[in-house]
Amino acid sequence: MTQLRSILAIQPGQAASDGAGVRLTRVIGGPGLERFDPFLMLDEFGSDNPDDYIAGFPPHPHRGFETITYMIEGRMRHEDHMGNVGLLQSGGVQWMTAARGVIHSEMPEQEEGVMRGFQLWLNLPARDKLGDPGYRDFAPAEIPRLTTSSGIGVVAIAGRFDDGQEQLEGAVQRPHTEPYLLDLHLPAEASLSPCLPEGHRVMLYVYEGELEVNGEPVGQSRLVRLSDQGELQLASGGAAKVLLIAGKPLGEPIVQYGPFVMNSREEIEQALRDFRDDRLTA
Template sequence: MSLRPVLETRSSTPTLEGAGVKLHRAFGFQDPSELDPFLLFDDFRNEHPQDYQAGFPWHPHRGIETITYVLAGTVDHSDSLGNSGTLGAGDVQWMTAGSGILHQEMPEGNPAGQMHGFQLWGNLPSAQKMTAPRYQDVQSKDIPEVIDDDGTTVRVIVGEFWGKTGPVDGIAADPQYLDIQIPPGVKKTLRIDTYRRAFAYVFEGQAAFADASQPTGILLEKEVAGQEVNIRDMSGNRTLVRFGTGDEITVQAGPEGVRFLLISGAPIAEPVAWHGPIVMNTRSELEQAFRELRNGTFIQPAH
């Protein structure tokens, strides 16, 4: 077994998206090879309805897949193909935009006004850029959850883990998407396929990842994977941890425990031409997509 080194830890950045939704972006619109096949990751978490209710009105996508995971509140969605529905707490939607889709996503808070969810963008390989669009809406009750003897809990959204397989399938990047909760003070080693790019996103509590140059701070010194690591307090959570190659990670939960997403996927390793919500392989393909948006031929006829 080989421990994956931590290449980088960084805090997500406040930004505005859609019609003025306040969110935090962990990565996106920078170097698309950094976490290939993933392009962007947003954490939309708000306590005040005025910060999110304007939502994400009608907008296009082509050449990518968007993965929306809701933790609190709801998201109403509808699209140019006539689909509509509501994602509730714990639900997931995996949308394959393929050849092109227009859709809108409108968040609504829970009774306390809280809204929390994540959106991840996955790239599509050139052979699937113009595939027919599709949705996979998965209810929380259909997502398997496994609990280890030490109290570690894992929701398996996509991929296989600890003998359970997530309900979302047929995804180009062959990803693994896990929601992991580790109790206070527990040290855990988790397997990841060697050939996948991988990152963790800490969103509750604190933890230290082995071999981290800037661990995502617990407040005392701990030994992780046989090494003394310098643990320091970090401001808040919303921390991205980007891993190098290897087949496992080791994480030490802090005094309040930790909850994080662990996401990995097979790199596509193709050229990326990207502008806004459209991601193609060449500049000419990108220009064609925007021409079609202007002249009304963006939505491809069903075959």
């Protein structure tokens, strides 16, 4: 008999504001981060009202983790202290490793129209938190994609898609957290059983339509958190789009203060001193 992953929680995101006043939905973030280890935050942003996004995210610091920004629609420009400049366009991805310190900005390159996408924060293991920072832009054409024989669209940002018949390696692999970030587009009356490693934390965020997850109906704008053992079965009545997020837990203490995520209060205090003394990126 097939063992299915248990649904631990189904939860809505919360309205929030960040940067210089960008309106967004905070799907993951706040107390209880150990439940989502190795993930720290997931924000969804989406609006056709420029007042909701035009102020953007002026220069700000990060330390101790990685950020993955996936743009569905719109244009955003990244600049950082390392001299990197990148234009994130519809269908593109920005993967930034803050490590010991990055100061960057993310500003809209549009004054009207829809801006829509996601930002996911991925923790770094303790041994890498003070390592070298890095940055990579992926143009839409650089993100592996396929359409399965049953008509399901797959965008493989990280990890690996495998449904037992077709496989696709994602654009990014990470050795310690082994993250999966897949954007799955299910047509009406479709079903899918993606293969995922035992022991991985698994989450699904339904961002369009409705979905059945292991037989349980899940509405739009809902996050599903699943157990770390068993199979995953997805089915759609109407068309649906869902982010599949999975990763290997680090099992380390998580101490967060705003844009700094370390393993102890002392390390957070050091990050604050380094930022104050202009040594965060030294």
